[in-house]
Amino acid sequence: MGLVLIAAPAVEPISLADLKARLSIDHDLADSLLTTLIAAARAAVERMTRRPMTTQTLRYTLDRAPPGGLVRLPVAPVQTVSAVRVADATGALIPWPGALQLDLAGEPARLLFAGAVPLPGVPIGGIEIDIVAGYGPTADAVPEPLRQAVAMLAAHWYANRGDAPSGPVPDEVTALTAGFRLLRLAA
Incomplete structure (x- = not known):
């Protein structure tokens, strides 16, 4: 991670x-x-x-599928998740094809992979989540x-x-x- x-x-x-x-x-x-x-x-x-203080984008990399499909994002405040990619059978990172649910109500924010979660056996670094975080665009x-x-x-x-x-x-x-x-x- x-x-x-x-x-x-x-x-x-x-x-x-x-x-x-x-x-x-x-x-x-x-x-x-x-x-x-x-x-x-x-x-x-x-x-x-x-x-993060002012708006910036961070990439959070996971080495395995999250238990129950729930990921606690490691920073706050989260504004949005701009992209989620998972490794396919060849190891290439592709956009997550399923639904996602972002819960910004608490800290840490949580991201739920709705439906089927990424398969076990995802290679190291096989899940990437791009997080837009920070209090806002101004000081x-x-x-x-x-x-x-x-x-x-x-x-x-x-x-x-x-x-x-x-x-x-x-x-x-x-x-x-x-x-x-x-x-x-x-x-």
Whole structure:
């Protein structure tokens, strides 16, 4: 099983101008570094919480048919499932021919393969689910505590840049993200 990014978010949860204001930077010399730090901080907070912030597409790969045809999607919030492919008898991935039911009511969201589930013996990586996830297409859609966590982490990395490692994630970032962490459930 794996989860990979296939379409990156179009916007970050905080802007370059927001981070520069937080750091009291009024020049453009560090813009490239700050932009990189914002993206890295967003990715780190997304990994900590298992929550994509702004709209992006992820591919979830399964190695076997889900028990009872029910898949708990590994991220939240899920907007939709854009594609489901399964391996055929030759091992080629083809669109899932049956019905699917997506339940977005709870977290984690669930996907039900209605009718017959993929056959046992699916090869490793033989089921792919493309998930469109995130709070929305704009930074304003992201909850403020998560936006603050990204800003604090990027600012921390900027303040501690250089040859020495910057140390662990600041306690404030951990505290801001704690209530958003998506728990991993056993299958």
